[in-house]
Amino acid sequence: MKVKQMKIQISTLVHHFIPASEKGQDAVLILVHGRGGNLKLLEFYAKRFKIPGLHYLSIQAPLEEQRDDQKERNESGWSWYVNPGRRGLEDSRAKLSKMIEEIQAQGIPYRRIFWLGFSQGAAMGLDTFLRTPHILGGALCISGILVKATDYPQSFSPQAAEQRILITHGTRDEIISLEEAEKTYSVLRENQIPFEFKVYDKPHSFHLQQEVPYLESTLQKWLSDS
Numbered sequence: 001m002k003v004k005q006m007k008i009q010i011s012t013l014v015h016h017f018i019p020a021s022e023k024g025q026d027a028v029l030i031l032v033h034g035r036g037g038n039l040k041l042l043e044f045y046a047k048r049f050k051i052p053g054l055h056y057l058s059i060q061a062p063l064e065e066q067r068d069d070q071k072e073r074n075e076s077g078w079s080w081y082v083n084p085g086r087r088g089l090e091d092s093r094a095k096l097s098k099m100i101e102e103i104q105a106q107g108i109p110y111r112r113i114f115w116l117g118f119s120q121g122a123a124m125g126l127d128t129f130l131r132t133p134h135i136l137g138g139a140l141c142i143s144g145i146l147v148k149a150t151d152y153p154q155s156f157s158p159q160a161a162e163q164r165i166l167i168t169h170g171t172r173d174e175i176i177s178l179e180e181a182e183k184t185y186s187v188l189r190e191n192q193i194p195f196e197f198k199v200y201d202k203p204h205s206f207h208l209q210q211e212v213p214y215l216e217s218t219l220q221k222w223l224s225d226s
Helices: 068-073 089-105 120-131 178-190 211-224
Strands: 015-018 027-032 054-059 113-118 138-142 165-170 196-200
Touching: 027 120, 089 113, 089 120, 113 120, 113 211, 120 138, 120 165, 138 211, 165 178, 165 211, 196 211
Parallel strands: 027 054, 027 113, 113 138, 138 165, 165 196
Antiparallel strands: 015 054
16 A cells, blocks of 8 residues: 655755555654765665654765775765764764754654664664664664764763664675674673674675574564554
């Protein structure tokens, strides 16, 4: 059954809203690309996942940053922060925090707001969920890190230990090694912040046969419990 189309608008970021294809209780999955990407890169999930009532909000990072291959094609890439010094991180944090408030103000409860981020988008999702004063629906963080891990435990919100977080990584990740990622997550374990951690035989990408179905089943479980 086709649903009456709703629309989510946010003021802080370039975005694309994709309404649910089947009727169900409204929820929003925020799709967040990695460094040098754009808002279209994760939109295949809107076709891949078959979850009634789930809308998709694909967002684009605010910092323009071209990779070498993009320069050759005269294409733009967008990042949430730029090394060295994580330039732009605080501005991205502020934009994402305001985005969450705007989604909630348009009728989606905090607990029905979910996140799927890849690489830098995963890092920003984990950062957002650990700092927000609201209990959100759940974060799927693929092939990322805990950005600026030395900021913790001081930066944990009182709600950090109540968030639902799934982190996945690849044994053959050539961009962010498994060891590097795990090192940043140690601060979560040391401070009793619960999260599920799954490792796949993959490079810096998605494992389509194993990982993606697990992301969908996890999201479905979270939705049923929200």
